[in-house]
Amino acid sequence: MSISAIIIDPEDEFERSFMLPVATEEFYTKYWGPAAEELGLQWTALFQGGTDVEGEDVPAILKEIAMLKVWAAAKMSGDALEHMLNRLKQLETELPGAFRRGDAVVYIG
Numbered sequence: 001m002s003i004s005a006i007i008i009d010p011e012d013e014f015e016r017s018f019m020l021p022v023a024t025e026e027f028y029t030k031y032w033g034p035a036a037e038e039l040g041l042q043w044t045a046l047f048q049g050g051t052d053v054e055g056e057d058v059p060a061i062l063k064e065i066a067m068l069k070v071w072a073a074a075k076m077s078g079d080a081l082e083h084m085l086n087r088l089k090q091l092e093t094e095l096p097g098a099f100r101r102g103d104a105v106v107y108i109g
Contacts, residue, residue: 050109
């Protein structure tokens with residue numbers, strides 16, 4: 001299984017095709033989960049089980065992404081680090097765009 005972000009109840013083609021990969025279950029368990037626990041991250045800890053995100057939640061998630069980038073640089077290396085940073089950057093740049101419609105809800109899980 002994989003963890004990704006999708007828009008719930010999409011209203012147009014952009015929303016129907018919106019999908020951001022976050023992590024495989026294995027990668028999440030190995031890296032994202034321990035980082036979330038060590039850093040006390042609230043949103044990231046919910047990703048594996050799944051959670052709904054609204055536009056007002058994005059600043060808090062972006063703050064956690066910034067913390068995850070620092071953690072990854074300190075604790076990871078090689079291909080795993082590169083993969084983690086790529087996924088974090090993609091979330092950082094594309095997640096805010098999911099909320100073009102004010103009442104959009106994104107499910108991450």
